[in-house]
Amino acid sequence: MTLRGTNQESGRPFNRRIVLESIRLHGPTTRGDIAARVGLTVQTVSTIVRELEEQGLTLSVREEPKGRGIPPSKLTINPEGGHAVGIHLTPLGIEAALVNLRGDVVESRRRDASNPTPDEAFTLIRDMVSELKASPLRGRLLGAGLALPGPFDVESMSFVGPTTMTGWKNVDILQRLAAATDLPVFIENDMAAAALGEQLYGFGQQFSDYYYLFFSVGLGGAMLNDGVVMRGAWGNAGEIGHIPAIPDGEPCPCGNRGCLERYLSLDAYRRRGLTEAEWVCEVAPMFRHAIRTIENLFDPQTVVIGGLAPQSLIDQLATLVDGLDNSVSARANRTSPRVVAARDCQHSALRGAAALAVYGILSPRYGQMFET
Ligand SMILES: [Zn+2]
Secondary structure, X not given: OOOOOOOOHHHHHHHHHHHHHHHHHHOOEOHHHHHHHHOOOHHHHHHHHHHHHHOOOEEEEOOOOOOOOXXXXXXXEOHHHOEEEEEEEOOOEEEEEEEEOOOOXXXXXXXEOOOOOXXXXXXXXXXXXXXXXXXXXOOOEEEEEEEEXXXXXXXXXXXXXXXXXXXXXXXXHHHHHHHHHOOOEEEEEHHHHHHHHHHHHOHHHOOOOEEEEEEOOOEEEEEEEOOEEOOOOOOOOOOHHHOEOOOOOOEOOOOOEOEHHHOOOHHHXXXXXXXXXXXXXXXXXXXXXXXXXXXXXXXXXXXXXXXOOOHHHHHHHHHHHOOOOOOOOOOOOOOOOOXXXXXXXXXXXXXXXXXXXXXXXXXXXXXXXXXX
């Protein structure tokens, strides 16, 4: 992780976020180590740490002295310093969970719902969130984050076809979410949320530049560049599902033909009616082309596969790493595989959605909540 701080005054919320992230990824850690890692002065880090401690988000621990002198105190995330509600809306159903500051899913709910309308979805969300609020395991609630399928705000592409959801155009999602949860709310597309969840609680501790391939009903993804999701001008960068794979191939609801996700997605797998092993064998060349494209475009340390697909399918796709085509990533001095399966990928988007709320809460807009 190499996120760097900024010395501009306007960068303070960002600095709080990266200091918290550094503690989360590297704790127990000292103020000096954090400062070196994020490029801020020790004094600035100490000021931020004091705020985080006052808000109950981090803890100081002092190790037993081993020799002469007192070792510097170290900082860790206070897992019970608060909970956020992560919500993941998919074309198959809705999940909601209480997530603590360490990223542990403390309690969760799931409702099956095929392509829910906004009214159906927000009714279910209201129910689930009120159940989670009543949980005896719940601590201070920081907010709620919602991950939902993209792409966002592309007139002709948004929410069309079997891989996304219909009836969600022109819906004020933030306002509906706030009304359903009665909490500070944040939204993100599911690929970016999953990539963020993976960054904080998964491979982010190992890699800072990787592409997260989001294998869902459709196919999407996001590039983590220096630990930050590359968003593009409108937040849709990395939307790999609609790149052309087969000239004049199968028609796609986006209006084009031969899009990658017509062949490589959970929807494609289900339409094909094969066993997992048969299907993975069949799509292997297509999958390897996709990886070659991603590698040549982004030059990632690795490609992490996750998403809504069953873990067994994700694991089998990851085995196709043997036999990948040549690309800029096929270097001899690699220390990690070119493709790895996300662990616990089913929870990545939920955790990422919860993390949105934690970070959002660190911004000045909500800062007054924690003033003592
Ligand atoms: Zn398409």
